[in-house]
Amino acid sequence: MVIIPATTGQMGVLPGHVATIAELKPGVLSVHEGNDVKKYFVSSGFAFIHANSYADIIAVEAVPVDQIDSAAVQKGLADFTQKLNTATTDLEKAEAQIGIDVHSALNAAITG
Amino acid sequence: MASNAAVPFWRAAGMTYITYSNICANLVRNCLKEPYKTEVLGREKVHFSLSSWKEGKPLKPVVRSDTAKE
Helix, strand or coil: EEEEEEEEEEEEEEECCEEEEEEEEEEEEEECCCCCCEEEEEEEEEEEEECCCCCEEEEEEEEEEEHHHHHHHHHHHHHHHHHHHHHHHHHHHHHHHHHHHHHHHHHHHHHH | CCCCCCCCCHHHCCCHHHHHHHHHHHHHCCEEECCCCHHHHHCCEEEECCCEEECCCCCEEEEECCCCCC
């Protein structure tokens, strides 16, 4: 079973899942094989679940969760929270919000 | 029959998906432990030359290169 971080929420995928295309949000993709779980953090992207029970995950960056540096995540979260307060244009606000979303998701990945 | 479902905040701010996705990837790369971080930072390097044309003649091209030759 695979749990994918779709924009509509965590989605569990088992063999036989209906064919689906899901947009992903920054978050943890976990692959469960029996009792073995492998967790990857995906930066964003898409998941294509095919009718023959194959699933493709398309992401610009997908890293094993143990490669994430906790100190960098905390610093990033603090920096972007600060940036959101000082942002003026819509674009700056959007960029700061993206920073907060990604770092929050990274934080949840390493502490979860 | 277009739906009026809420657009994501980044699109409302005028950003395209590809820009959003690249920003997210960039942020994730910068949060990695060494040695993984130095391995992946190579993916952020871009190299391009952009030429504008005016009245049938090319203007001076804009060149951006992160792959500086030593």
